Amino acid sequence: MNIKKDKVVEMHYTLKNDASEVIDTSKGQEPMPFLYGHGNIVPGLEKVLKGMKVGESCDASVAAKDGYGEYHADGVQKIPMEALQGISDLKVGMELQSQDESGNAFVVVVKEIGKDTVTVDGNHPLAGQTLHFNVSIENVRDATKDELEHGHVHSATCSH
Numbered sequence: 001m002n003i004k005k006d007k008v009v010e011m012h013y014t015l016k017n018d019a020s021e022v023i024d025t026s027k028g029q030e031p032m033p034f035l036y037g038h039g040n041i042v043p044g045l046e047k048v049l050k051g052m053k054v055g056e057s058c059d060a061s062v063a064a065k066d067g068y069g070e071y072h073a074d075g076v077q078k079i080p081m082e083a084l085q086g087i088s089d090l091k092v093g094m095e096l097q098s099q100d101e102s103g104n105a106f107v108v109v110v111k112e113i114g115k116d117t118v119t120v121d122g123n124h125p126l127a128g129q130t131l132h133f134n135v136s137i138e139n140v141r142d143a144t145k146d147e148l149e150h151g152h153v154h155s156a157t158c159s160h
């Protein structure tokens with residue numbers, strides 16, 4: 001069975017950055033299942049996987065624009081310290097939940113803690129980076145009706 005829209009794919013993957021450092025891998029765990037064609041993985045990788053079969057593997061480099069997006073300098077903002085007073089253990093590297101004007105939640109990372117302001121970065125940690133994937137396809141099956149309605153994969157231990 002080939003990978004195409006509405007198939008559930010289970011794959012092993014290793015993701016490296018330009019410096020060949022491993023950023024993420026499924027090695028030592030179960031293969032990662034996802035519903036193909038529904039934006040559950042970065043667009044550049046969806047493109048590469050199209051048509052692949054069980055047992056196949058490949059190396060793929062995905063440009064930032066087809067990965068987690070370009071890095072936007074205006075995603076870095078300074079917030080007055082008063083706005084963060086509820087947070088007692090504020091430290092660099094901490095992830096904070098924020099909201100845009102329309103109320104959509106997003107995560108920012110604390111970059112710098114000054115005397116009166118805190119600098120946060122709303123870019124995805126992998127924004128601006130070329131992603132180097134090695135993937136191997138372990139299983140391909142039809143999605144269930146529920147999975148298609150929800151737009152994501154259900155497993156034996158987790159269905160919602």
Ligand code: ZN
Pocket residue numbers: 146147150152153154159160
């Ligand atoms: Zn669901």
